[in-house]
Amino acid sequence: MPTPVRYLVIGGGIIGLSVAERLCREHPDAHVTLVEKEGHWAAHQTGRNSGVIHSGLYYAPGSKKALMCRTGAAAMVAFAQEEGIAHEICGKLVVATREDELPGLTRLQERGLANGLEVTRLTGEQAKEHEPHVSAVAALHVPATGIIDYRAVCAALVRRLEQAGATLLLGAEVLGAVRSGPTTVVHTTAGDIAADHVVACAGLHCDEVARRLGHQPSARIIPFRGEYFELRPEATHLVRNLVYPVPDPDFPFLGVHLTRGIGGHIHAGPNAVLAFAREGYDWRTVRLAELRDTLTYPGFWRLAARHYRAGSAEIARSLSRHRFAESLRRLVPDVQDDDLVPAPAGVRAQAMKRDGSLVDDFLIERSGSVVHVLNAPSPAATSAFEIARHIVSLLDESA
Structure with missing residues (x-):
């Protein structure tokens, strides 16, 4: 044999x-x-992500992410059905809260359609039919997005x-x-x-x-911590499913958003701040050798030079629950500071080139x-x- x-x-x-x-x-x-x-x-x-089954909305047409996300989502749902794992295809809203975000919303819709997704443009009033508490001048509804327990x-x-x-x-x-x-x-x-x-x-x-x-x-992997809150039970009625902002095309992260977990809780976040260790889930966790590797990598400083304003805002939001809540109130104005309960953070393993570009x-x-x-x-x-x-x-x- x-x-x-x-x-x-x-x-x-x-x-x-x-x-x-x-x-x-x-x-x-x-x-x-x-x-x-x-x-x-x-x-x-x-084990530390928000449990979203992504639709493939954000990714460049023809990229591995775009192609693998759609096929992978279908396979994930089939696996969950076979194994009896709780999941739900509940859809999500991407919300434009200001007029100057409308061109970005249009670009995102065009990208989603190019990736073969059903993407519906909504007025602010139509958006409230899906999410009654959102503040929107316009929105996209993406029905293929879901939630699961990974x-x-x-x-x-x-x-x-x-x-x-x-x-x-x-x-x-x-x-x-x-x-x-x-x-x-x-x-x-x-x-x-x-x-x-x-x-x-x-x-x-x-x-x-x-x-x-x-x-x-x-x-090189550069670790970015994403910090989360959850809405206290009395405030979970403010979000039915998933609410996302229009992403900033000049910043490589999606921005804080609100997502319902499969157990009914509402996740709020994440932000994106440099982690001082590969497994640096809070500001206190520092591994000097890993931090030195980050700070001596030319790509990190090139990225920081391009995004220092946005990066400074992320740090300020990390250190202030009020600032974090203010970001959420752009999407859902009724969220109060004391509605936010700290939740476990995650760290994103983000690959970066020497020129400072993120892979x-x-x-x-x-x-x-x-x-x-x-x-x-x-x-x-x-x-x-x-x-x-x-x-x-x-x-x-x-x-």
Whole structure:
């Protein structure tokens, strides 16, 4: 009998779990190992996002994000139905609150239509039929957007992997690797693992892991913390589903928004401030070596020079609940400062080039028998199954 092919997947977020599950499904005779440095699955980006199934509205037509988001969303809904995971396709509003935002709303509508989405332009009064408490001069309604519990998705993937006989290792951090003929031997804190193919989906540490595996990535991860509040229960009636602002074309983040979670709570946020550690979920968490890597990277200072006004506003909003509430009141004027209850923050692993440009699309690089996922921010969770399909096809091409 031929020796089973050995696959090693690094990273236990939704991308790594999806890749491992796809490998088990398409190659049932293979030996699949998944390693995660934390003591539980979905510990970072996956477990700390707002649980939105994105439609693909914002992404450049023809980009990986645009193509994978739509297909991935359909696959995510099918998976949720099969596994009995709570989800809802509830739609969302993108709200223009000032006349000068109308051209941006038009551009966004044109992009959504180019991506094959149903996007309806609404007047301010029509917007109130969907969200009675919004302030809008005009809005877009995007019915394909939904909500889901991504932790439950990950738990279902873990169950499938266990049933398929995959080897699942928690508390196993990657330290390095050596090549031995066609085999890659990966050194981890749980021991050495020999593999014929390796897929690194290390999220916040993806560029570090790439270097440990002998690859020089084309971009550097810069961590941006996104801070959230929730509306207190007495204020949740102010938002029915999801309300977003018109994004600032000169700023690389969407701006604070209001989203209903699958449990009925209303998330408010996130902002975007530089994190002082890859896992810097608050201002107190500082890892000097990681902060030094950020501050000595030329791309960071080029980005900061271009966006220092917006960046300063984000910091001010981080330090003031009143300022945070003011941003929300642009969308929903009845939100009061004391309606905001602090909620867990997340950190976005954003890939950046040396020239200060943010990598705008999913970035997947290959080095021999190793595939590196080097930029997978939102809508990566929505697109996880399609990203996994793409990665497995890359591996099959080289087999």
